[in-house]
Amino acid sequence: MYNPLLHKQLNELLDKSSIAIASNDRGFYTRFIANIYSIEAIYLQLYGNHKTGKESFIPLLTTIIQAYKLRSEALKKRDNSKTHDWFLSNEIVGMSLYVDRFAGSLQDMPSRLAYLEELGVNFLHLMPLFQSPANESDGGYAVSNFRVIDAKFGTIEQLQNLQKTLQEKGMYLMLDIVLNHTSQQHEWAMAAKAGDKHFQDFYYCYDDRNLPNAFEATMPEIFPESAPGSFTYNHEMQKWVMTVFHNYQWDLNFTNPAVLIAMLDTIYFYANLGVDILRIDAPAFIWKQLGTACQNLPEAHQLLRLIKLCVEIATPGMALLGEAIVAPKEIMKYFGTGAFTAKECDVAYNATHMALQWDALATGNVMVMLAAQQDILQKPLGTTWITYTRCHDDIGLGYEDSMISNAGFNAYEHRMFLKEYYAGTYPNSPATGALFGVNPKTQDARISGTLASLCGLEKALLKNDSLATQLAIKKVLLMQAHSIFLGGIPMLFYGDEVGYTNDYSYLQDGGKSYDNRWMHRPIIDWDKQAKRLVAGSVEQQVFTATKQLLTLRKALPAIADKKNIEWLHPHNIHVAGYKRSSESQTIFCLYNFNGSPAFLTWYAFKEKYAGVTTLFDHYSKTNYTVGRDDEFFILDGYGFYILEVLIN
Numbered sequence: 001m002y003n004p005l006l007h008k009q010l011n012e013l014l015d016k017s018s019i020a021i022a023s024n025d026r027g028f029y030t031r032f033i034a035n036i037y038s039i040e041a042i043y044l045q046l047y048g049n050h051k052t053g054k055e056s057f058i059p060l061l062t063t064i065i066q067a068y069k070l071r072s073e074a075l076k077k078r079d080n081s082k083t084h085d086w087f088l089s090n091e092i093v094g095m096s097l098y099v100d101r102f103a104g105s106l107q108d109m110p111s112r113l114a115y116l117e118e119l120g121v122n123f124l125h126l127m128p129l130f131q132s133p134a135n136e137s138d139g140g141y142a143v144s145n146f147r148v149i150d151a152k153f154g155t156i157e158q159l160q161n162l163q164k165t166l167q168e169k170g171m172y173l174m175l176d177i178v179l180n181h182t183s184q185q186h187e188w189a190m191a192a193k194a195g196d197k198h199f200q201d202f203y204y205c206y207d208d209r210n211l212p213n214a215f216e217a218t219m220p221e222i223f224p225e226s227a228p229g230s231f232t233y234n235h236e237m238q239k240w241v242m243t244v245f246h247n248y249q250w251d252l253n254f255t256n257p258a259v260l261i262a263m264l265d266t267i268y269f270y271a272n273l274g275v276d277i278l279r280i281d282a283p284a285f286i287w288k289q290l291g292t293a294c295q296n297l298p299e300a301h302q303l304l305r306l307i308k309l310c311v312e313i314a315t316p317g318m319a320l321l322g323e324a325i326v327a328p329k330e331i332m333k334y335f336g337t338g339a340f341t342a343k344e345c346d347v348a349y350n351a352t353h354m355a356l357q358w359d360a361l362a363t364g365n366v367m368v369m370l371a372a373q374q375d376i377l378q379k380p381l382g383t384t385w386i387t388y389t390r391c392h393d394d395i396g397l398g399y400e401d402s403m404i405s406n407a408g409f410n411a412y413e414h415r416m417f418l419k420e421y422y423a424g425t426y427p428n429s430p431a432t433g434a435l436f437g438v439n440p441k442t443q444d445a446r447i448s449g450t451l452a453s454l455c456g457l458e459k460a461l462l463k464n465d466s467l468a469t470q471l472a473i474k475k476v477l478l479m480q481a482h483s484i485f486l487g488g489i490p491m492l493f494y495g496d497e498v499g500y501t502n503d504y505s506y507l508q509d510g511g512k513s514y515d516n517r518w519m520h521r522p523i524i525d526w527d528k529q530a531k532r533l534v535a536g537s538v539e540q541q542v543f544t545a546t547k548q549l550l551t552l553r554k555a556l557p558a559i560a561d562k563k564n565i566e567w568l569h570p571h572n573i574h575v576a577g578y579k580r581s582s583e584s585q586t587i588f589c590l591y592n593f594n595g596s597p598a599f600l601t602w603y604a605f606k607e608k609y610a611g612v613t614t615l616f617d618h619y620s621k622t623n624y625t626v627g628r629d630d631e632f633f634i635l636d637g638y639g640f641y642i643l644e645v646l647i648n
Ligand code: GLC
Pocket: 138, 139, 141, 142, 178, 245, 281, 282, 323, 392, 393
């Protein structure tokens, strides 16, 4: 309903900031008016009862106006040139990388762009670049200054130059905002330690163990081995502080509106650096409430919606990715629910499917993958996934036990098998990985290891076994292809494009040795990368095929993520198949997760496309004539097919 007081307040603020509502800044004004009621409503729900809630509302509006005023003309132009759903395109292909481990520094990055372009990557996720203490950094996710680039990477000017170069090349940039916590060396934490009450209120600080004990009774542990519990005693403050992740990562207290405003301002700082997609780190954790798991709470969603509304007003070209690695049903809620459907995070990781691919690869059976699709397919139109096989984190088998039992397996034994298989301890397992975050109380564990090592390349190379090497390469490509055509932005993890195996040098570094995720975060050796040009080398085989898959993706409009995926019925338990369709084409993508040839009845195609007669495999450039229902399409062991329906 129209609220004259709110409009008066807003107009006064806009006038004071010389916003030209009738001319140059009209779009901004329109967006503000369109969103201000929702902003006020959500804000009051979250902060209406806080002691500084009412007085903090105007500073929130001022932060939005300031962000817009600071936005460069070039970025405003870029905002206008993007459609609201630009990220659904099949032409976007991402890679996630550590600037220091990939290129050396920010200054060296531009000279490496040609390599990425050669591969077909046009969207970069640069792993955290902002100041983070060397020995307690969590790979940059413990930030001590949100606005100063860590000296080991370079300077903010170099980042800005890189962004400009990317923009000129038509490439996109993603950076992280670590919203949930700061390093204990951030100036806010330092002030809190020095006794500043204002900054102690930025965190969850308690004099004794009463509330920490009560919280911990229902909070799962995130790093049970390296950082058990969720609170750490700080001797300087003589208080217990909430530290859900490592003990040096202090959880921000978003029930305090001052924290919201400070972090929104940081979000805008990144937006105005030219970030195209902002990766909101660990959003599931941003709201805590006694007696709950302190994850996925409704208020966390409210906060994200509020952030989305604010971003849409001042910096609309920046999309939001919620890094929620949680249960499948919970992940879906980060796209928004109810009236906010498709109005919260634009993008989320398809972590469920990523883990399901690993499930299918180990078992050779796709039934659990299929059992999970009903949930995954609930993603609303207008939002998209990051699809991936590996990232910098561990692989969590986060899907529900019911999905495993619906597929006919015993959930406990099934999970046990997967962990042993990828840790390489299961008899004859080809994989070389390690368990991460083993929780002795719950038996829970996740998996570390590079794509290639988990697919068997490390063992094969060690044994000099050329057959096993070829098999491992096939598995790597099967895994990549499956996620590249699935729907969403494929995000390669650097090194995987040439088959890096595990790097154990992290064990020699005291700041990393407690965290085996470093085994799959390689330091790029450009001589190895150069082998992509040596015919027959592992690097050449993996790179060339990956590049071919990316080129293919960009050429097939049906692969754009328009809620246009349909799964084939399980005619063969080894074969995962999905149909992707657009107005102009229909593609069947088929994957045999088993080592032996698989037979798929031609009826599987006819069932999904009446009258289909001819299929063209874009990968092998082969034509297939569709046969009778009692005849079969035969898939090679670990083979995959990108089959377009040809209309005669
Ligand atoms: C995210 C990051 C992970 C980090 C954690 C804590 O999950 O991906 O690497 O350890 O957040 O910031």
